[in-house]
Amino acid sequence: MVPGGSGVEEPTAAAAGLDAESAQWLRLLAGTGPGRESALERLHAMLVRIARREVARRGPRLRVTGPELEDLAYQAAADALIAITGKLGQFRGESRFTTWAYKFVIFEVSAKIGRHFWRHPAVPLDAEDWDRLPDRFGFDPAHQAEWRDLLGALHRAVDDKLTARQRAVFIAIVLNGVPLDTLVIELASNRNAIYKTLFDARRKLRAALAANGYLPGDCLRSS
Amino acid sequence: MNGWSELDEFLRTDPRDVGCAQAMEMMHIYADLVAAGAPVQERYPGFAAHLRSCGPCAEDFDGLLAALRDEAN
Numbered sequence: 001m002v003p004g005g006s007g008v009e010e011p012t013a014a015a016a017g018l019d020a021e022s023a024q025w026l027r028l029l030a031g032t033g034p035g036r037e038s039a040l041e042r043l044h045a046m047l048v049r050i051a052r053r054e055v056a057r058r059g060p061r062l063r064v065t066g067p068e069l070e071d072l073a074y075q076a077a078a079d080a081l082i083a084i085t086g087k088l089g090q091f092r093g094e095s096r097f098t099t100w101a102y103k104f105v106i107f108e109v110s111a112k113i114g115r116h117f118w119r120h121p122a123v124p125l126d127a128e129d130w131d132r133l134p135d136r137f138g139f140d141p142a143h144q145a146e147w148r149d150l151l152g153a154l155h156r157a158v159d160d161k162l163t164a165r166q167r168a169v170f171i172a173i174v175l176n177g178v179p180l181d182t183l184v185i186e187l188a189s190n191r192n193a194i195y196k197t198l199f200d201a202r203r204k205l206r207a208a209l210a211a212n213g214y215l216p217g218d219c220l221r222s223s
Numbered sequence: 224m225n226g227w228s229e230l231d232e233f234l235r236t237d238p239r240d241v242g243c244a245q246a247m248e249m250m251h252i253y254a255d256l257v258a259a260g261a262p263v264q265e266r267y268p269g270f271a272a273h274l275r276s277c278g279p280c281a282e283d284f285d286g287l288l289a290a291l292r293d294e295a296n
Contacts, residue, residue, distance in 0.1 A: 050290045057289060058282070095255040099291060103251040106286045110279060137233070139226030147226055154230070174233075180279045192244035195277055199236055206234035215231050 022097035029088055040081070046098070047077035047105045054109045064116055072116065076108035083108070114181025123176050125186050126168075130155055132175055150214050157208035166201040169194060237272040246273045246280045250287060258291045 018026065028039035051073035055062075059069055083104045091100050123129075133139075133154070139147045158167055172178040172186075173194075183194055209215045253270055257263045264271040274281045 050293075053290065053293060054286045057286060095251040098294070099255050099258075099287070100251045102290045103254070103283075103287055106283050106290065107247070109286070110283055134226065137226045137230045150227070150230070180277075190243075191247070191279060192242055195243045199240065199242075199276075202234045203236045206231075206236070209234070215227075215234070 018093040019096060022091075022093060025097040025101075026088065026091065029085060040085070043084070043101065044077060044081050047080050047101070048074060050102050051076040051080070051105050051109055054106060055113075058109070058113065062113060062116075063120070063122070064113070068116075072109070072112050076105055076112050080105035080108045110181050114179055115185055117179050117182040118185045121178070121182070123178075125172055125176065125178055125183070127176050128171050129175060132177075136174060136177070150209070153209055153212055153214050154205060157205050161204045161208050162201050166197055166204070169197045170201045170205075173198060237276065239269040240272045240276060241269040242273060243277060243280055246270055246277070247283070250280075250284055254284065254287045254291060257288060258295070 025039065025043075028035050029043070030036075052070070055064075055069045055073045055076075059065065062069075064072065080101070084101050091097060118125075130151075133151055134141065134144075134147065139151070158170055162170060169183065169187075172183050173180060178186075180191060180194055180198075183189075184191055187194065206215060210217050249270065253263055253267065256266075274284055
């Protein structure tokens, strides 16, 4: 990686030359008067539609329903509109304007769902119940004799090999099932930093388990 | 997938993984390319590697693609 590293992977989409529809959006939103007001109204309606569809798509996996979900969608659309209008100058025409705009509302939906779980956690964020681990990875209780040593070694590696921060992130996300975006709020961090912490923890833990013969040696995935 | 392979898969890290910051920054570009049928996994292995390991970014990407497909229909 590495997350946040210098290996920038830039797509080669044409940065120059906006498509006509994107150019019109930019012209209207950067303008003034009734044209801008009308464009803002139209964009807001599109964002609300996308947000409602997105919360409905994610809804079955969430413990949020009905009016609360609807409210979340409207808040996401409103905040996305503010973000989009504030960042118009950052749109470089590497995608259609609407795709760029939709990204903001999708991110807002994620952030608001993360915040919802932060306010209403299913388990205390600092709980530490190692009995959840077998179920987390689908180990069959009937074959406990086969995996007990592996999970014992994993527990020891979590305690011995990880930094306090890596351990806390691993426990929250892996053991407690805390959504990463919720942990971002809890730790006043950002998604990339939490992911990088977990990435480093995963790498250390796998190396420890492989060194002790519990897992095969590392090799780069080809797919 | 049994527990051993699921744990192994979870712990494996790919050095090509671009991380959340770059994935989120470029997601709209990749989404347009995927929606247009471009072979994004082969051309951008670091982005693909990230989506395989990062649930939140994969979820966002799926949502963005769903929005584009919904719009196209």
